[in-house]
Every structure is written in C-alpha cells, then in structure tokens.
Amino acid sequence: MASEVRRAHHQVTFTVLTAGVGAYALLQSLVTPVLPTIQADLHTSQDTVTWVLTAYLLSASVFTPIMGRVGDVIGKERVFVATLVALGLGSLLAALAGNITLLITARAVQGIGGGVLPLAFGIVRDEFPKEKVSGAVGLLASLTAVGGGFGIVLAGPIVNALGYRWLFWLPMIVTFAAALAAHFLVPSSPVRTPGRISGLPALLLSVWLVALLVGFSEAPKWGWGSGRTIGLLTAAVVLALTWVQVERRAAAPLIDMRMMRLPAVWTTNLVSLLFGVGLYGAFAFVPQFVQTPSSAGYGFGAGTTQAGLILLPLTLMTFALGLVAGNLARRSGDKAVVLAGCVIAVVAMSWLAFAHTDKWELYVGTGVLGVGFGLAFATMSSLIVSAVPASQTGVASGMNANIRTIGGAVGAALMSSIVTSDLGPSGLPAESGYTHGFTLLAGALAIAAVAAAAIPATARRRHLVVGGEPERSPDTPAQAAPAAAAGGPGPTVEGPADRERSAEKL
Structure with missing residues (x-):
C-alpha cells in the first residue's frame, strides 16, 4: 500500500511539473509565426516587433x-x-498589451519562467525514487524541444480561430493552474544549500549574456563588421572573463567554476551549445523555406499553419524518443545515446540541406531530426543532474539550459546571415542560401558528436541499480565533490516530515 501511495505522489508531482515546463516551452515559439500579424495590429516596424522574441530570449x-x-x-x-x-x-x-512597448515588457517578464526547467529537474531529483530520476528528467528536457515545435504548429490554428492574443491567454490559464497545483501538491524541498546569492556575479552574468545575445541577434541586421556588433561581442567576452574570475574568488559563488570544470559537465554543456545551434536554426528556417513562393524556384508557398505542420514530425519524434531515452541509457550508457543522437541529427540536417523537391522529403528530414534531438536532449539533462551534487542541481541544469539558449541565438544569427547573403531579383533568398545554412548546422552537430565522444564513459554507471540503489563508481563527481563546492555548508534536510519522506524512499 505504501508503495502505491508513493507512486501516485510521484505521478501527481510529475504532472504538475510537466504542465509548468510545457507552458514555458510553448511560449518560446508560439509568437514566432505571427510576428507580421502583431506588427500590423500594434502599428510598429519589423525591426521593433522582433524584440518580442529578443526580450523573451534575453x-x-x-x-x-x-x-x-x-x-x-x-x-x-x-x-x-x-x-x-x-x-x-x-x-x-x-x-492585454495595447502597444508594442508593453508587449515587449510583458515578454521580458515571461522570460523569468526560464527558471522552471532547472527547478523542475531539482524537484525530480529530490522527490523521485532514484531509479526513476533519469527517465523523468529526460522527458522534461525533451519537452523543451517538443513545446517549441508544437508552438509553431499550433500558432496558426489558434490565431485563425481566436486571434493572436489567445497565444497568451491559453498559456496563462495553464500556468496559473500549474502554480496553484504546485503550491498544494509539490512537497517542500528537503535538500537546500545554506548561503546567500552574491549580487556582483549575478550582475556580471546578466550583463555579458545580454551583450552576447543582443550582438548575435542583431548582427544580421547591423552587419557582422559594424561597430555595434563588434563592440557588443567584445564587451561580452571581456565581461564573461571578468565574471569567471569573480565567481572563482567569491565566498558564495552564483555558479561554482569547479563544478563547471567537471568532465561530464563541460563536455555535455558543449554538446548542448551546439545542439542549440541546430535546434533553433531548424525551428526558424524550415518553416520559412516552406513558406517561400514556388515562383522563387523552390519552396511551396505554404501558409502559417501548413508551414508549422512541417515541424510536426520533429516534435512527435522528439517526444517519443524522450520516453525511451532513459531505458536506452541504462542499457548502452549515456555517452552512447548522446553520440547516437548527434550522428542521427547530422544525417537529418544534411538531408534537409539538399532534399527540397517534395514536401515528403522535408517531413522525413524533420522526423529523423526529431529522433536525434529526442535522444540527445533527454540524456544530456540526465547527465548534468547526475554529475553534480544534489545541492547544485538547479544552478547546474539552469546553466545547461542557458548554454543551449546561447547556442540558439548563435545558430539563428548565423543562419539568417547565410540565407540572406544572396537575394534574388524578387528580394527572396536564393535556394543555395538554405543549402549552405543547413550544411553549416550539420557541421555544428558533427562537432557536437566529437564533443559527445569525450563525455566520460563512467557516467553510465549512475543508472545501474544494485540492491535497490543506483551504483556509483568511486570517482563519480556527485559523490566525490565536497559540500564546500556549493559555496557554503553542505545541504540541509528540512523538518521532520521531509526526513520521514526521505526515509520512506530509502
């Protein structure tokens, strides 16, 4: 009976976490296909309306x-x-926004929701039976790609039926319901890291990220050689180096640099960065390719809804492979699954670079791409969670998600510059621009495969269960890292109820 109650509790918690992560993931891409509609309704310019995306990203x-x-x-x-x-x-x-300034401000507030992903990972690690952590984390991670794909697919039908403001009303309803459910149903965290949040590292992190992402986002418009682009990217590098030095010397660092140097962490983060390049590039430019009028010599003149459907195979396969990635990792090892995902993604992106004749070719390409993304995303997040102490789960997985976002900004900017570098008489990009752009994305994913090969093979031992507990090798970072690595005393367990719940799990 106790086992059944415990299992029901985990399922309820996971349902709440899924609703929160899903709403955030949808909001990443829901507005992307309807920016022209928003531009016309709010009487603004094309340059200004792009900040509806940029503000959220920043x-x-x-x-x-x-x-x-x-x-x-x-x-x-x-x-x-x-x-x-x-x-x-x-x-x-x-x-409710009646002007573009208010809408951009609202999108910046929505961006705070980026914290749901690392927090959800941490809750899973605290509350779930250890043998179920990997699968739950992997499925939540895959939801980021799934939600991004579904956002593009659903945007057209929602706007056609209800208007673009329902792209915000519907996620709002789900989000508030999830917040209410989380308050009453998700247990308080038993693992905490006593300490304080240092203001200077947080400020430096914010400033260099803003400089980097604005520089890359605006470079296609300003020009890569413009003074503004070079100035922002240079400032980002200088501020990032300064931030690292401040974090290394801080008594209570925001992000422990020793944790970031763990082999399982830095290699997985590098793969995540390069996968971000591929994912965001595909989300942004596959629909754009399909929407190009056939009079340009390629493209299919698709509408918003039909263009979004091209990404439906990617979304479905990412979700499906996210469900089984944990089991595959237990059998073959995390490293093997991530590497397989990289190789499959390279093949799919290479296919998209040249297969432009019929729509079925794009459906096949995006479907196979979803297989690669589903395997890699689910397993990478599990790797990060298992590689660090429980007291650093939130910040470590948060940086991993953030690195993927940085990769996305880089990928979208590079893809935009390549696609628009050769415009035809009609003002539309030449087909060769897409070929070169998708080839670049395939190259980034190929480098990700090299990085995946460097992931420590010992990581697979964390998923093997011996005598009811996951087996950990003596050099497992999560076990060997001292409590001081968290920037303060070791994690604490909150209250008798939490101790009783932890004891029940054991």
Missing part, C-alpha cells in the same frame, strides 16, 4: 541560472511556484 537567459540557484538556496518548490506566477503574469500582461 530575460530567460539571465533568469534561468539565477532562479535555479535561488531554488537551491531557499527551496525549489517555492521558487518554482514564484516562477510560474511570473510567467502567468507576463502572459496576462501580453494578452
């Missing part, structure tokens, strides 16, 4: 690791609730 990049760290310190459940409330309030403000 805010999420700043708040994802910070909210993860705050959750590690004061409790993941309460910060998860606060993050969902911010996401819901941002959605409400966006739905």
